[in-house]
Amino acid sequence: MSISEKTPRWQQELANAIRNVDELYKRLNLKEIFSDNEECHVEKAQNKELISEAIRQFPVLVTESFLKRMTPADSSDPLLLQILPTIQEVDKIPGFGLDPVGDSRAIFAPGIMQKYQGRALMITLGQCAIHCRYCFRRKFPYQQSPKSLEQWEASLKKLQENPSIEEIILSGGDPLVLNDRRLGQLLEQLESISHLQRVRVHTRLPIVLPSRVTDELLKLFLYSRLQPIFVVHANHPNEIVDDCADALHQVVRAGIPVLNQAVLLRGINDTTETQAELCNRLINLGVIPYYLHQLDRVDGAAHFEVSPEAGIKMIEELKQLLPGYAVPKYVREIPGKPGKTELK
Numbered sequence: 042m043s044i045s046e047k048t049p050r051w052q053q054e055l056a057n058a059i060r061n062v063d064e065l066y067k068r069l070n071l072k073e074i075f076s077d078n079e080e081c082h083v084e085k086a087q088n089k090e091l092i093s094e095a096i097r098q099f100p101v102l103v104t105e106s107f108l109k110r111m112t113p114a115d116s117s118d119p120l121l122l123q124i125l126p127t128i129q130e131v132d133k134i135p136g137f138g139l140d141p142v143g144d145s146r147a148i149f150a151p152g153i154m155q156k157y158q159g160r161a162l163m164i165t166l167g168q169c170a171i172h173c174r175y176c177f178r179r180k181f182p183y184q185q186s187p188k189s190l191e192q193w194e195a196s197l198k199k200l201q202e203n204p205s206i207e208e209i210i211l212s213g214g215d216p217l218v219l220n221d222r223r224l225g226q227l228l229e230q231l232e233s234i235s236h237l238q239r240v241r242v243h244t245r246l247p248i249v250l251p252s253r254v255t256d257e258l259l260k261l262f263l264y265s266r267l268q269p270i271f272v273v274h275a276n277h278p279n280e281i282v283d284d285c286a287d288a289l290h291q292v293v294r295a296g297i298p299v300l301n302q303a304v305l306l307r308g309i310n311d312t313t314e315t316q317a318e319l320c321n322r323l324i325n326l327g328v329i330p331y332y333l334h335q336l337d338r339v340d341g342a343a344h345f346e347v348s349p350e351a352g353i354k355m356i357e358e359l360k361q362l363l364p365g366y367a368v369p370k371y372v373r374e375i376p377g378k379p380g381k382t383e384l385k
């Protein structure tokens with residue numbers, strides 16, 4: 042990405058995001074903890090190799106804004122653990138695979154999939170502003186999705202031919218990595234499909250790159266014929282502070298419904314207290330805790346898994362602490378099912 046003075050702040054911040062593990066260690070004073078403090082040199086070299094392999098499979102990416110919310114020199118910081126490559130990622134664990142939620146068999150046109158009645162999902166692009174190590178699409182073949190509007194033409198035609206679809210979900214990657222001009226063009230194309238009524242945006246940018254939420258961006262959706270719904274993704278209360286809280290507040294104040302989906306992650310947000318604090322922070326900003334997802338079993342993410350029994354117990358405890366609307370549905374996505382399966 043070339044940067045000029047005219048480049049919007051969010052694009053500059055994205056271009057300057059951290060993409061190197063040594064820089065990440067350095068910035069958080071973790072170098073000694075992870076690199077130099079190993080007594081056995083053979084083990085140290087092996088670990089280094091395994092970390093390099095994990096990074097080769099899924100590179101490091103984190104924004105400055107998200108990094109600032111981490112505690113320096115704390116190797117168990119819950120935000121750090123979401124983005125830190127580890128040696129466990131290269132372990133091959135039975136039951137884990139490349140496409141845990143059956144994305145490939147749901148594709149009905151390049152870049153578009155349909156799993157559920159009335160809704161279709163567009164892989165708008167493969168880029169994100171952060172790489173979450175547990176991501177269920179960390180192995181997704183993004184190169185097979187259309188890139189330019191011209192390339193989208195055939196798939197949008199397929200969408201046009203399916204009048205049962207009322208809601209289009211912009212996903213990715215992260216659809217808000219598209220700049221306003223390209224997003225506007227895409228929205229225009231979607232608005233011309235008469236049976237579409239709603240546009241849902243699945244995005245982590247208001248959380249990890251809050252400067253992406255601008256008046257211009259919000260206007261694109263507010264002036265659209267389609268009813269917008271933002272579904273953001275935050276996992277821990279420490280994410281919902283400062284510029285992130287301001288950005289969420291801005292979207293809510295603009296009148297766009299905002300829902301949150303979180304993933305249940307071992308050692309990160311698997312206590313009732315953490316979940317209660319997350320839900321409280323969200324509802325105080327007007328964001329509805331929508332889903333708590335059981336981890337999708339993608340290769341490289343097994344070490345994040347929490348047992349469904351522990352998750353169900355936590356949700357029962359949450360019900361004692363929070364108003365009903367603040368308790369997320371605890372769900373698992375099972376390929377081929379007509380909707381998410383609630384765990385209870």
Ligand code: SF4
Binds near residue numbers: 168169178213214245
């Ligand atoms: S932002 Fe979403 S799509 Fe991107 S890596 Fe994280 S979970 Fe995956």
